[in-house]
């Protein structure tokens with residue numbers, strides 16, 4: 417492997433301290449033209465005949481491994497020579513760190529990495545994300561050798577980032593995104609490409625982040641919001657029902673709802689079967705509906721007849737800016753959700769956190785209690801993940817459980833267009 421030879425000791429000093437390489441000077445005595453001689457004690461190069469004549473530049477060093485460095489400054493040269501000798505002593509001398517073309521420069525390598533990712537089978541959005549994050553790192557680290565970027569540098573970079581629009585510090589979740597891009601670059605790519613040895617990979621700072629706990633609410637509050645939402649959107653009950661679906665089936669995303677067509681709703685089997693969901697790359701998404709929701713869909717179908725290809729989220733009547741059966745805007749839910757939250761004095765709970773995350777979290781808590789009872793040893797996190805991934809029958813059972821719980825609390829009245 418190339419690296420091993422690159423790391424081979426360039427030193428010839430067996431046992432003792434490395435004294436490899438040396439410092440030289442091109443300047444001559446300005447009086448007699450003689451070579452100036454190195455005097456380490458006086459820290460410079462002097463004429464042996466005219467001791468007050470001192471070299472003012474033209475210093476250079478030669479070091480085994482084909483290394484030549486030059487500078488006008490004697491101290492700089494001595495520091496570099498000492499560093500290389502020290503690294504040799506430590507058995508970690510890498511000539512690439514000292515070559516003038518700087519083959520380990522972060523900016524150069526990061527750009528190669530970005531270019532390579534462009535041919536990866538990942539989404540364009542992901543490619544843009546990677547490029548955007550590395551370009552910001554390039555602005556900070558420039559041509560610093562990748563070997564000189566450690567845990568501390570990475571931590572300072574990530575903690576120092578601000579939101580490009582608001583100028584506020586990044587959320588921990590965003591920090592984790594930056595960290596994972598850098599992590600792949602440093603710990604995988606640089607090693608595979610033999611720029612770093614596995615033991616040279618920097619440790620990464622630990623960034624704690626929770627799944628937006630502050631942005632969720634309780635099931636009780638969720639009920640309250642849904643009730644008000646329902647009252648306020650009587651002109652189009654699909655707005656309330658959409659939120660109801662989002663909070664009951666956490667695999668369903670607002671984008672899915674917006675794309676859902678009448679033909680995707682199979683009332684015979686009680687499922688929503690979406691051939692092209694927003695996430696999942698071509699995999700169809702099937703959501704088993706609880707009976708109450710099948711009934712609501714049936715009522716909708718009677719009240720608002722439709723052709724199979726029509727979007728489910730259509731306006732139910734003519735309005736000032738829209739016509740009956742016209743598809744509702746994508747932000748419709750969000751707008752109504754925020755309006756109702758404002759009125760109820762609920763702060764910072766977005767549609768997603770207030771429906772999906774609130775339900776999953778509450779359910780995970782419910783499930784983990786049972787899991788604890790059964791002594792399966794599942795941690796809350798595992799139960800949570802398991803819940804998020806459950807499909808089909810298992811998911812239906814969970815959704816049913818949530819709906820039952822709501823029913824009990826509301827003494828029977830659950831869902832109906834009323």
Ligand SMILES: [Zn+2]
Nearest residue numbers: 445448463466
């Ligand atoms: Zn002289």
